Amino acid sequence: MEDPPLSQFLDKQLHDLCEMVGLDPRSASALLADLLGPVGSRPVSQPPAWPSGVADDHTPVEFSVAFNENERPIVRILGESLAAAPSPATNMAAAYEFVARQAARFGLSTAQFDQVRDVFATESPVGGFALWHSLVFRQQRRPEFKVYFNPELTGVARAPGLVAEAMSRLGLSRAHEATLTRAIRPRELGRADRLTFFALDLHDGPHARVKLYVSHHDAEIRDVAHAAGVVNGIDTDELADFCLTAGGQKTFADRPLVGSYTFLSGSDGERPAGYSLYVPIRSYVSDDAEARDRVGTLMERYGFDVHELDRIIAALAGRPLDDGVGLIAHVSLRLGPPRPGITVYLSAEAYRVAPPRRRWHPSAQDHAQQPAGCCAA
Ligand code: TRP
Numbered sequence: 001m002e003d004p005p006l007s008q009f010l011d012k013q014l015h016d017l018c019e020m021v022g023l024d025p026r027s028a029s030a031l032l033a034d035l036l037g038p039v040g041s042r043p044v045s046q047p048p049a050w051p052s053g054v055a056d057d058h059t060p061v062e063f064s065v066a067f068n069e070n071e072r073p074i075v076r077i078l079g080e081s082l083a084a085a086p087s088p089a090t091n092m093a094a095a096y097e098f099v100a101r102q103a104a105r106f107g108l109s110t111a112q113f114d115q116v117r118d119v120f121a122t123e124s125p126v127g128g129f130a131l132w133h134s135l136v137f138r139q140q141r142r143p144e145f146k147v148y149f150n151p152e153l154t155g156v157a158r159a160p161g162l163v164a165e166a167m168s169r170l171g172l173s174r175a176h177e178a179t180l181t182r183a184i185r186p187r188e189l190g191r192a193d194r195l196t197f198f199a200l201d202l203h204d205g206p207h208a209r210v211k212l213y214v215s216h217h218d219a220e221i222r223d224v225a226h227a228a229g230v231v232n233g234i235d236t237d238e239l240a241d242f243c244l245t246a247g248g249q250k251t252f253a254d255r256p257l258v259g260s261y262t263f264l265s266g267s268d269g270e271r272p273a274g275y276s277l278y279v280p281i282r283s284y285v286s287d288d289a290e291a292r293d294r295v296g297t298l299m300e301r302y303g304f305d306v307h308e309l310d311r312i313i314a315a316l317a318g319r320p321l322d323d324g325v326g327l328i329a330h331v332s333l334r335l336g337p338p339r340p341g342i343t344v345y346l347s348a349e350a351y352r353v354a355p356p357r358r359r360w361h362p363s364a365q366d367h368a369q370q371p372a373g374c375c376a377a
Contacts, residue, residue: 007033007040009350010061014077016315017063018137021073021308028137032077034101035133036060037094038084044350050086053128054078056282056326057352065312066334066343067304073312077135078148078345089123092130099131099202102145108202112210112265113147116166120149120198129153134199145202151195159195163212166198170210170265178271179261182230183214185223192217196258210263212272215256221247224257224277231261231275234335239277242333245298246279255280262336274336278345282329287356288313288321291328295344298331302342309344316346324353 004012011029018025033040039049039060048058055062060082066074081098083090096117103110120130130153134146149166151159160180167176184193197213216223221243225236243257244250262274285291292313296306317327330345 003043003045005041006044006059006350007036009044010036010059010348013063013316013348014075017065017075017312020311020315021065021075023072023075023137023139027143028075028077028135031102031135031143032061032079035077035079035081035098035135037081037098039082039086048351050080050082050091051128052080052082054080054132055329055347056354057347057349059348059350061348062329062345063316063348064343064345066341067299067302067308068341069303069339072139073308075137076343078132079135080129080132088125088130092125095129095131095133098133099145099147103202106142106145108145109208110202112170112200112208113202115169116149116198116200119162119166119169120151120153122154125150125153126155132197146199147202149198149200151198156190156194160189163195163198167210167212167263170263172210172263172265174270175263175272176212179212179230183227183259183261185216185219192219194256197260199260208265210265211260212263213258213260215258216252217256219252219257221250224259227259228275228277228335231272231336233337234275238340239275239333239335242298243277243279245301246281246294246331247284248294249284252280252284254283258330274334276332276334276343278330278332280329281331282326282354285325286358287323287325288317288327291325291331292321295328295331295342298333298342302340304342312344312346316348318349319353322356324349325356326354 014028014032015025051058052060054060060080062078064076081094083094129150132148136144151163194215196215199211201208221240225240228234228239229236258278260276261272263272281291299306327347329347332343334341
């Protein structure tokens, strides 16, 4: 179909992605439709109903595939549920309704969610979103759910206080303080270092996970290596190598490097239990062919099958990889028990493909100053 509804455009991608990794697409499809709600029927030729920050082109959904040792890849959807007449307040209501529906349908425990939801509640959110969702699909399992609160929804300056209150209610104050001490550069809290997401698992296990995301603007690799060091057993050299290969540079002046800290609620440990680094690779490559090559190098390094990456990309991409940039949005490294893993974040590009950045083409004059053969591409 030339101009499909948004839901159909995304469902085709999800379907192909699920087939690629051997998942039954049916329950994922149904959840995607529920997540999209009223905006699903909007043709993709119309501008986005709401400037969602989930993806650069405002598609309210982003796919990701998580690779783990001895396991089939896991497919995930990050999404924002939007109201029929989107606004900060109506979207927030739609997001809470989505949680309530899934909790009822799948018997999810919302105990932790209910403990902190009023911390992040407001009549008039000012940040871009109030609540995002993550849907996780593994082989032979029921879908799993995570919610992301926006700590900055009542202003950047209030984020640290909201997060501290939420962490305290979950019995995680000590680990939280240790994390901030190490993760935030001097005097940069709310400036170059921002608390961008606060995430919770919606399940009833004894140790549901809590995750805090810190965005480091204008950071060097050594800043994130230092920040990660609060977690016991993290190999910060390994992390630095990953960051360098993914980003191709040591300073990240465009989109921020993001770190996330995992806490086990009720564990009252002194430190977080795990760390992940998200490299916004799309800001540091010319096009997706270059991004694919870097991610391929990383996958090989960690013993994953690069063909799998190519099949996954093929399921989503409606274009040659060097025709645009941003299909591969982030690549992340998960560290901490039990084993490291890599996750690749993939844009749907329902609304727009960002043009490739021009590779450097030497002018005749520059060329004369370069050693022979350096600039063949
Ligand atoms: N698009 C937003 C960003 O790039 C939010 C986002 C989507 C994000 N997926 C992510 C942030 C993965 C960090 C990691 O910031």
